[in-house]
Amino acid sequence: MRGAVEKICARFNDDYWLKRDDDGEFPEEFYRALADAGWLGICIPESYGGSGLGVGEAAIMMQAITASGAGLSGASAVHMNIFGLNPVVVYGTEDQKRRMLPPVAAGREKACFAVTEPNAGLETAKLQTRAERRGDVYVVNGAKIWISTAQVADKMLILARTRPIEQVRKPTEGLSLFYTALDRRFVEVREIAKMGRKAVDSNQVFIDGLEVPVEDRIGEDGRGFEYILHGFNPERILVAAEAIGLGRAALLRATAYAKERVVFGRPIGQNQAIQHPLAECWMELEAAELMTLKAAWLYDRGEPCGPAANAAKYLAAEAGFKACQTAVMTHGGYGYAKEYHVERYLREILIPRIAPVTPQLILCFIAEKVLGLPKSY
Ligand SMILES: Cc1cc2nc3c(=O)[nH]c(=O)nc-3n(C[C@H](O)[C@H](O)[C@H](O)COP(=O)(O)OP(=O)(O)OC[C@H]3O[C@@H](n4cnc5c(N)ncnc54)[C@H](O)[C@@H]3O)c2cc1C
Numbered sequence: 107m108r109g110a111v112e113k114i115c116a117r118f119n120d121d122y123w124l125k126r127d128d129d130g131e132f133p134e135e136f137y138r139a140l141a142d143a144g145w146l147g148i149c150i151p152e153s154y155g156g157s158g159l160g161v162g163e164a165a166i167m168m169q170a171i172t173a174s175g176a177g178l179s180g181a182s183a184v185h186m187n188i189f190g191l192n193p194v195v196v197y198g199t200e201d202q203k204r205r206m207l208p209p210v211a212a213g214r215e216k217a218c219f220a221v222t223e224p225n226a227g228l229e230t231a232k233l234q235t236r237a238e239r240r241g242d243v244y245v246v247n248g249a250k251i252w253i254s255t256a257q258v259a260d261k262m263l264i265l266a267r268t269r270p271i272e273q274v275r276k277p278t279e280g281l282s283l284f285y286t287a288l289d290r291r292f293v294e295v296r297e298i299a300k301m302g303r304k305a306v307d308s309n310q311v312f313i314d315g316l317e318v319p320v321e322d323r324i325g326e327d328g329r330g331f332e333y334i335l336h337g338f339n340p341e342r343i344l345v346a347a348e349a350i351g352l353g354r355a356a357l358l359r360a361t362a363y364a365k366e367r368v369v370f371g372r373p374i375g376q377n378q379a380i381q382h383p384l385a386e387c388w389m390e391l392e393a394a395e396l397m398t399l400k401a402a403w404l405y406d407r408g409e410p411c412g413p414a415a416n417a418a419k420y421l422a423a424e425a426g427f428k429a430c431q432t433a434v435m436t437h438g439g440y441g442y443a444k445e446y447h448v449e450r451y452l453r454e455i456l457i458p459r460i461a462p463v464t465p466q467l468i469l470c471f472i473a474e475k476v477l478g479l480p481k482s483y
Pocket of ligand 1: 220457482
């Protein structure tokens with residue numbers, strides 16, 4: 107599997123990704139190449155046009171993409187197709203699965219995931235976007251932020267409040283999940299100028315009177331938070347795999363450069379001060395990969411994997427970050443030049459550190475759920 111994905115990625119060289127990072131164009135050719143070879147439906151059941159494989163396989167695929175040098179520009183272009191529609195797979199009706207899954211598996215439709223809000227941040231349950239039921243439709247009003255691929259998406263998976271927070275027992279109740287058309291007559295999408303991954307847009311999204319048919323609600327009214335929670339662990343696993351791949355790409359470049367670059371009459375890689383950080387990066391990436399595969403294995407066996415998935419995402423993002431930063435430092439001044447690619451990796455690796463959940467919140471989760479310490483927030 108890894109070999110097959112690598113073969114496709116090899117058609118998109120470093121210059122291709124450098125150019126996308128510069129012009130900000132969506133990597134459509136790359137997206138198409140993976141779609142045409144059938145990779146986008148890797149986690150979608152075979153009866154709906156996919157391959158029906160697990161998160162373990164998807165993790166290998168995503169790692170191969172970032173490791174090829176495509177980085178997060180490549181991975182984020184397809185990320186939503188890979189696991190984003192899991193709530194539909196698990197909680198959708200037969201009609202919804204037939205309608206929603208095949209176009210995503212075939213790459214005919216792009217989707218975005220609209221959860222984060224400006225006034226809620228990591229406190230998802232406090233989101234303010236409202237979906238009011240009026241007969242056969244819900245009317246949605248609100249604002250989202252950081253929504254990736256909303257410039258190119260045809261559909262969005264959106265979480266909105268259908269019952270006021272004052273009328274529910276817990277803030278996590280009363281939220282509903284919809285997978286619906288991103289109708290630009292009622293949805294304004296404003297791109298956020300950002301530090302890296304220019305080719306895959308992230309946006310402010312303003313929703314004003316969007317009518318969503320009841321048939322586009324996934325699962326029961328009011329249980330949307332529960333449904334997206336189910337998808338959080340596999341998403342953390344995929345993000346971990348993406349971070350490891352990018353860390354490996356950086357390490358490869360740094361090691362090659364350390365062998366070639368001669369200063370003081372010898373390759374810089376002959377100095378322990380250059381070697382040791384690279385050796386540490388290798389070990390930390392290997393360890394993070396084991397944790398990621400453990401989490402994927404647990405998930406695919408249907409076993410609880412929250413601590414492993416969170417730990418994997420934390421360890422992989424930190425190890426990937428260290429590898430990208432070390433790669434820039436190993437290159438000295440050249441590390442700062444775009445043509446050596448590692449500065450792009452460093453800008454991109456910050457994304458898996460921050461999203462979909464920050465390292466601080468993962469530490470809070472482990473402290474509370476694994477170590478039994480009092481909830482701190
Ligand atoms: C490039 C990019 C793409 C993204 N794509 C998407 C997308 O497609 N869809 C989507 O829905 N979202 C997306 N996001 C949003 C992302 O998931 C959020 O940015 C992330 O969850 C953090 O939320 P926030 O930015 O609101 O941080 P905040 O909640 O404002 O937190 C700010 C800081 O405070 C810390 N903090 C907050 N509370 C505590 C506490 N109790 N203890 C310790 N520290 C705390 C946080 O860890 C963080 O460091 C994306 C973000 C980025 C940067």
